[in-house]
Amino acid sequence: MNLIIDRNGKIIKIEQEDLTAELLSGLRRRKSQKRLSGVRVISIANDQQLTSRQKNLVVRFRLDNLVKVSLQSNSVALVLPKIVEGKLAGIEERNLTIDQAVEFDQSTVVAQLEEDLTEVNNYRVKKDSQRAILIGKDEKELEELNGLATTAGAEVVAKVLQKQERKNPTYYIGTGKLEELKEAVFKQQSDLVIFDDELTPAQHSNLEEELAVQVTDRTELILDIFAQHAHTKEGKIQVELAQLDYLLPRLTGRGKQLSRLGGGIGTRGPGETKLEIDRRKIRKRIHRLKEQLAEVRQNRAVQRQGRRNPLITLVGYTNAGKSTLMNLLTAADVKVEDELFATLDSTLRQAKLPIGRQVIFSDTVGFIKKLPHQLVAAFQATLEEVQQADLLLHVVDSSQAQLEERMATVHQVLEELGVLNKEIITVFNKADLVADDYVELLRQNYPNSVAISALTGQGKDGLLDKISNIIARDMVIVDLELPYEAGKWIDQLHQAGRVLEEEYVANKIKITANISNRLARRLKDYQV
Structure with a gap:
């Protein structure tokens, strides 16, 4: 009874x-x-x-x-x-x-x-480490989700496999798996469940009601990591825009759970103190953020017009070692961490190639499987660096078991950006962690590639030579005779190209230099 x-x-x-x-x-x-x-x-x-x-x-x-x-x-x-x-x-x-x-x-x-x-809302309480249970289709996917959860600050205490292909419209998972998940939540004293897929607003609400703990999906988890790693004004604008786009259709039925006065995954970001606003105010805020991003894009366009040197952009799966490679090539001192999305804000640095040509290297945000479409849209201003690049370096973690799958994910994003027609060098990074014969096999399968260890510097010269050979296609050797009053060009010739011969005679300077076609056209009146 x-x-x-x-x-x-x-x-x-x-x-x-x-x-x-x-x-x-x-x-x-x-x-x-x-x-x-x-x-x-x-x-x-x-x-x-x-x-x-x-x-x-x-x-x-x-x-x-x-x-x-x-x-x-x-x-x-x-x-x-x-x-x-x-x-x-x-x-x-x-x-x-x-x-x-x-x-x-x-x-x-x-x-x-x-x-x-009475301190704060039940599900949005600040805590040093949330105890998370992961749920996904297979072990490989859960391994990556584990990395995302750890990066966001959660402690993973259990993993649940959901192999059923058909999604339950009410709970995403079947009722039997839901009971199993309830059992795991109780046994592990978990306060967070993370799904390796995007949940519908109804599924999200129903699951939190049934499980009595916070429920997060892959999209919200990635957005949370981006919110933690955005430091520049531009980065914060982009993250807030993506978060609001994600939040807007999920307002109905979430009630007081939107009072993000505490902390934890899914509660961080530029808008954390203003998420109880209604749809009209959110739409107004989104409109304003888009206007600000349009200003950013316009400013970038003006800056690009003043560029004289080729742009080389690093792309790749998150945590492939792009920032470490950037530091090796340019001494940029970009933040390097063994975590996903450690670098969010793009970095541009100048460097000089062995052929004497100045170039600009750009480090971009890493890609990932199931990259939230909100982020792709919000980070369009940053991803324009990929679209404007003269050369792409596709950085690949050669020690990863899912190497080909991750490369395919990057190619898919590049295809969406419309840049697969650009010159691409595949850079197999972390070559020091795998066998030499495996590295050689990779290079055979991908002809336009180099193997390198960005951490130790192994293979750096080979990469720079390959880059130089491509950039040199747009260079020409010219013979110039400059009057002394045109000596202002000499510094630019040394900085933007390679001076092969330089001789000072009675009333002029004779120079043979390897320079860009663009600069050569500007100096056509002095060519002999």
């Missing part, structure tokens, strides 16, 4: 059936995340043992407590909600005698628990 009782001692419901979620689903109870439900359950049966699913009802329905009375012994099992840092984080179990249960001060305990809950 199960008795459901309110705080005034009134019996709301009596059921003879087993204690299940269905027994509590239709009850009217407090919805505030800062209060317990105002309902407690007394379950009377021959056995004393509560199942893990029954215990989890305390968290799922925010019960004041759950009491199991055994008819076979003089004991009572008491299950209370456990509050940690203002969050409903699990359960606390006590075994009492009948006399102790009678003396139990229900009102005092509940009052203390609710006082602990």
Whole structure:
């Protein structure tokens, strides 16, 4: 027998059936995340043992407590909600005698628990490390999701495989897998579940209701990482725009969960203090952000008009070593971390090739499988560096088991940007971590490629030579005779090209130089 009782001692419901979620689903109870439900359950049966699913009802329905009375012994099992840092984080179990249960001060305990809950919203509490459960289709995908979750600051405590191809429109996963996930949440005392796919607004809301913990999908997780790593004004604008585009269709039904006053995955970013605004205000903010990005694109276009040197852009899968290679080639001092999306804001640095030509290297944001379309749209201003490049360096982590799959992902993004017709050098990075015969096989399979270790510098000269050979196609050797009054060109010849011979005679300077066709056209009046 199960008795459901309110705080005034009134019996709301009596059921003879087993204690299940269905027994509590239709009850009217407090919805505030800062209060317990105002309902407690007394379950009377021959056995004393509560199942893990029954215990989890305390968290799922925010019960004041759950009491199991055994008819076979003089004991009572008491299950209370456990509050940690203002969050409903699990359960606390006590075994009492009948006399102790009678003396139990229900009102005092509940009052203390609710006082602990009043700090912040239940699901949006700042915590050093959230305990996350990952769910995806296979081990390979979960391995990458594990890296994303760790980068975002979560502690991965369990992984659940969902192999069913057909997605459940209500919960994304089937009801059987949902029960398995509930069990894992309870056993691991998890406060976060991350799906390796994008959830619909309805699926997201339904899952949080069923699991009683925060639910995040792959898109929101990546957006959270971008929010952490955006430091420039441009980067913050782009991330906020992507977050608002993601949030807009998910406003309905999320209610107070949008009060992101705490912390944790999915709660960071430039707009974290203003996410309780309605659709009209969000659309207005999106419009303003797009205007600001348009200004950024216009400023970039003006800057490009003044460029005289070729642009070489590094592209590749996230964590392939682009920033390390950038530092090797230009001494740019770009942040290097062994984590996904460590570099978000693009960096441009000048360098001089062995042929004497000045070039500009550009480091871009890394790509990833299932890259959120909100990010591709928002980062269009940054990705224009890829579209404007004279040469692309596709940096590949040669030690990765999914090398070809990751290369295909990068090619897909490059195709979407319309740049696959550009000259591309494939740079197999981290060659020091794999066998020499494997490196040689990669170079045979991809003819226009080099092997390098950006960390140790191995292969740097070969890469620079290959770049030089391509850039040299746009260079020409010219013989010049400059009058002394035109000597201002000499510095530019040394900086932008390679001076082969230089001789000062009576009234002029004779120079033979290897320079760009563009510069040669500007000096045509001095050519001999």
